[in-house]
Amino acid sequence: MMTVNEVSKLTGVSIRTLQYYDKIGLLHPTEHTEAGYRLYDDAALENLQQILLFRELGFPLKDIEKILSSPDFDRNKALEQQIELLTMKKEHLENLILFARGIKLIGGKTMDFSVFDTKKLDEYADRAKQQWGKTDEYQEFAEKAKNWTEEDEKNIVEDFMRLFVEFGKLKAAGSHSKEVQDQVKKLQDYISGHFYQCSNEILACLGQMYAGGGEFTENINKIGGEGTAEFTAEAIQIYCSK
DSSP states (O other), X not given: OEEHHHHHHXXXXXXXXHHHHHHTTSSOOSEEOTTOOEEEOHHHHHHHHHHHHHHHTTOOHHHHHHHHHOTTOOHHHHHHHXXXXXXXXXXXXXXXXXXXXXXXXXXXXXXXXXXXOHHHHHHHHHHHHHHTTTOHHHHHHHHHHTTOOHHHHHHHHHHHHHHHHHHHHTGGGOTTSHHHHHHHHHHHHHHHHHTSOOOHHHHHHXXXXXXXXXXXXXXXXXXXOTTHHHHHHHHHHHHHHO
16 A cells, blocks of 8 residues: 555646546545555556556546446557557657648758747647658658768758859849759759759748748748748749649
């Protein structure tokens, strides 16, 4: 038997929370001492493990109580489902990290996720699924980037941004000019070689993103000169329409 204080120290669950679980019928102590202190046996601790796993997956307490009190509750089956859900959650977080890294590689500022609340993280997760998801491009990028050192990443980003410096220098030539169209091809080849296979369809979407405002546009215009992002997008549109 363990006292409520010992259980709290072992699990990290506060005494107040354990008392609340008892109050709402979610986790009753096995018995009480003569002085009224709660005591928990191994079976109670196993139930607490289940509660914590379900809580980690975002289940409301009232739903957890219904699950655990159901006569059909199968602990082994529940563990299998929890493992599957936790694996999905892990993949979700990995996708989020890779998405953020992708933003950084194409000109975004370094992001510290600790400054974002849960809502912001969920929004980024949705964007990751929409723009990257489980596409072939996403998998290719992940495969190429997994072994990059910090120096590799630095050099790739610098070389990538130099392409926009060149676009800035070519603005006077016009977006239809051969020099500019060759630069678009150079951009496409660089993306294919270092990130993922960049089809004309993907390139066209990137062009819209470059000129769509926000962080992408600001960074391109900062390094290439005012109007470079819009000029690049226009050149890409011409290139992809051929």
